[in-house]
């Protein structure tokens with residue numbers, strides 16, 4: 001059975017994450033904002049996907065891209081479907097991706113479908129569309145993924161329309177709690193969003209072995225993956241306050257974190273202790289040490305490296321060329337030396353994902369670190385994902401001058 005995943009704000013990151021975990025053979029882009037994944041849905045550990053916001057069952061594909069035809073289809077099938085749902089008032093929501101129809105037009109369709117369902121004697125509530133799509137909060141608040149809820153998702157994909165039913169949405173409250181409620185935070189080292197930390201981990205670990213994936217099916221939603229299932233270790237050599245270590249722990253990895261600043265190592269420790277209590281994880285066994293990534297010798301052999309490296313000074317606006325060039329040289333040197341040091345200690349084939357800084361010069365244009373052209377000489381091969389041939393994977397926000405350039409590498 002195929003699944004339809006609605007991707008986050010930067011769809012290319014979500015797509016790369018899916019391709020990294022499940023392989024390019026079973027993942028394909030659908031329109032601008034979605035992906036179709038052809039694996040057993042129970043293997044899609046949705047909680048660990050930072051780049052997908054909705055997980056839908058793919059119901060059908062319509063050979064049209066006209067909204068009128070979609071509406072006709074809905075009026076035909078919705079009344080029948082409503083009869084198969086459990087008793088009680090049903091709630092209907094529509095989310096539409098890639099259509100140019102106005103929101104009023106989508107709402108009018110919703111009202112027509114509601115009327116058609118009501119004619120069968122069924123009580124139905126329609127969630128009004130404030131935008132083309134309902135967001136995760138609306139889906140959760142209106143209980144659209146419960147047995148009496150029905151969120152239908154329409155994705156325009158070239159000449160076709162994919163129709164899905166939402167089964168799960170991202171647990172926004174859990175992400176907010178992990179982001180805002182952890183005891184030690186420091187706005188100066190930047191705030192790595194937990195969803196981005198998950199993406200970095202997933203890009204670092206690559207395809208999951210299928211026999212391990214089977215066991216993930218048995219883990220209830222929202223529960224962490226036990227450490228003994230994957231039995232792999234992730235190293236973050238720039239761990240800061242530990243956001244990445246937190247997410248990696250919940251995703252079932254043993255973690256090793258080091259940072260130049262003793263204060264940061266303490267923060268990571270406190271935050272991990274808090275997380276272990278919150279999620280009832282076994283006793284904290286993370287290895288956390290003060291260490292300079294450019295010359296440290298780690299006592300544990302890591303299977304993967306995942307990190308948001310040093311990002312330089314946190315600029316809010318574009319600095320002078322001189323200051324920017326200084327910052328670029330400083331970051332380039334630290335990260336290059338760290339890559340050399342890591343290379344000496346990683347097993348050949350070990351995989352890494354490093355979020356290194358890139359600077360937004362104009363909307364959509366980025367100045368990248370010089371080392372991004374020297375990875376081969378540093379002893380690394382870049383992992384090229386089919387969904388993203390040759391283009392850098394850059395996480396950016398319109399209001400932030402410093403972006404994160406996600407390098408996916410294997411040690412040669």
Ligand SMILES: C[S@@+](CC[C@H](N)C(=O)[O-])C[C@H]1O[C@@H](n2cnc3c(N)ncnc32)[C@H](O)[C@@H]1O
Pocket residue numbers: 189190192237238239240241242243244258259260261264291292293294308309310311334
């Ligand atoms: C952008 S922050 C990482 C933030 C982290 N992702 C978090 O969750 O808070 C970069 C970190 O790199 C550390 N750092 C800078 N130079 C370093 C070096 N040479 N070796 C190790 N850590 C370093 C800084 O102290 C800082 O905590």
